[in-house]
Amino acid sequence: MQTIHTKDETLINARAISKSFGHNEVLKGVDFDVQPGEVHALLGENGAGKTTLLRILSGRYQPTAGCIEINGEEFSCLTPVLAQSLGIEIVPQLVELVDDLPIADNIFLGRWPTRAFWINHDEIINRSEKVLSQVGVELDPQTLVRDLTYVQKQMVEIARINQFEPRVIILDEPTAALSVREIEILFEMVNRLRQRGIGFVFVTHYLNEAARMSDRLTILRDGIVATSGPVEKFSIQDMVRHMVGDVTDFCSDHSGLSDEVVLALQNTSTDLIHDFNLQLRAGEIVGLAAPKGEGVSEYFRALCRLSGKLNSGEVIIKGNPVRLRSPAHAQRCGLGYLSEDRHQWGLIPGRSVRENTSIGTLQKLVKRVSRHLDLPGEKKVVAELIEKFQVTTPGMEADIQILSGGNQQKALVARLFNARLAVYILDDPTFGVDVKSKAQVHRLIAEEASQGAGIILHSSDLDELLQMCDRILLIQQGRIAHEFKRGEVSLARLEELHAS
């Protein structure tokens, strides 16, 4: 059934690929190849050219120069249809299946076998079972896609792709939305398929995963190959150095822990989190580690009254018991929240960087007599924030949507920190953010803590928690299962607990 490729045959060999958009040269002579049965990690910061390279390999962009050799044939450019017919498939960052159809119908989407005019359901289900079992997925093909977890959707997508006998499968940030346990499931599946000679391109921000999963890695920086080679040759620090160019301070020290409790949560509960207690002191960073789906984000949103509310429990900010009514009220009481989903709960699309940054603190800019905004004053404040938070933007009047994810996130952090609150709840502030911006965000968080703010940091990146936090709380089944002081736990131990 499956094409078994001989070991010496290169599946895809892109040579000296260049791509410009107008005067903007995104790729400058990049070489990239995939061997049968290997996982080739493609790393780089946002804007390094990863996405452009992927789009060229999958035929969505035409390179300005260079050639792509597939199966011994040379192409100066591909189209999506041509790339697919040559066995190059891409699993997008967000897998899109039809939620309201069962797995089987999704696998044959648009190519349903028919009997006369009617769809032949028996055949769809029989064939789907085969397709699924080929990649080792044990799911009932009649399950609605809506009821699947994200990793299961990815597996269905890979199973669907696998029936076209691909030579190369490109995984674009496949693990961003997965828990540690789910990542294992995905990796197992990748391992099974590579036995059959399928080559994988693995694009990720998570260097640990790249190190664990791949055989080779290529790091792009500013459109050129910064380095490439077997993965064993690189430590995580090496990877960061190649990605960023110069070594940045990955460690974030802060000091000035005081005894003043700025936030006390007593027996607070939502549907998924039970009896959560916390005493947060000024200058302290408390980390929350929780598997996805534990409901921590929902808990935060209920706490700040962004959506829903706490079922029970008491909230005490700076010694005053409060019943929060809205995020606006929470901010007046000194509690600010940064959501993990910046598109839904953060960005105001279509408005400028200036407006997006100043929107949280407009009251400070109101002139006393006329009640109008001090517009020159606003520009000054925003210019300072852009400088301090190192937001890269073509100007403060640019639409926030044209910034890269990392810079959008920095603008949102600037908006929040400019409110100068006593307590900040940061929900995965570096999710989907490139390495350099990540280090900058870490530095800013540490600075804010040094100045006396109490910070709750929830992160899917355990390494980040270990570096940043004075205490780490591990949440399992809705309760605090473990608590560690700084230095009390190793990454390996934390990962193990997190996954169990």
Place this chain on the structure above:
Amino acid sequence: MQVESKTQAETRRTRFAYRHHLQNNFIWVLLVLTMCVAWFANPRFLSALNLSNIMLAAAPLGCLVLAESIVLLTGNFDLSIEANMVFVAIVGGLLMVTPETAESQIAAAQWGIPWSWPVALTVMLALASLIGLLNGIMVARFRMNNFMVTMATMIMLEGMALLVGEGRNIFGIPEGFRYIGTAKAGAIPVAAIFLLALFALVRDMLKSTVFGRQLYAVGSNRAAARAAGISDTQVIILAYVLCGLLSGVAAFLLVGRLGTASAGISSGQLFLAVAAAVVGGVSLFGGRGTAMGILGGLLLMSVIDNAMNLAQIPPNYVQIVRGGVILLAVLADALRVGFGKRTL
């Protein structure tokens, strides 16, 4: 207007800013072109009398356009503005017509209390704002669907207008009340000056007050605005109150101009108001639109109507052209939003 867009070297972004600039000013280019065509078709178009007529007719509609636009900016709809205007016009008429001013005895018999017209005007504006407030509370606080809520209030207000006014024409509006609707300063109608002042006020509000910023933020992404500490519910309610108030002002100008109030003084203005707002660049998806654009949209719609009128095009054709212009505007809106998404 985003004239101050600063751009640095990168062409992509320069092009973005340039396009942004063009999008925001396109309506004025179109307006000038339309006026040229109208002038060629009939030289009388540019006469002082005709221009002043255009402005006079545009004044009540202009208030409705502003009213609708403010609610559209929050990403909501208000179908009740015209019904609101007609209803408070009748209530106001009944209040201010006294036996001394009444030319006919029909209406004066009802509430003919010798109140001065400023009291009647105050009641009109307060009542119109109250209707907006109720709409706003239902839409923002109770999270009822904005389209259906305002459609229901529209139907109710239409019924109430017929009930209160008993379907009759109310004559005998006091001269003082009619001043702004009818007077001219030289060749320029006072109503037009009043309307421009109103636009200037709204422009100021949108550009440089906290509320203006909050309107855009809530319309663009209500959840994010809420997260950023904006009282989203209050902002939407206040937008509806302002919308109601402006509908009341529209009633003031319209009754002033016509010198009568009845359930039949206005029809079809709601759709023209929505159309002018969208033609002027106000997005139906919320969060986009400027006062200058809205003014451009209003003038363009008014000029097109007037020009077709002058050219003696039969009303049925006028309807078809109006519909076509609206379709084009909605298409432009859809493209604009699509363009924004693509740059993500």
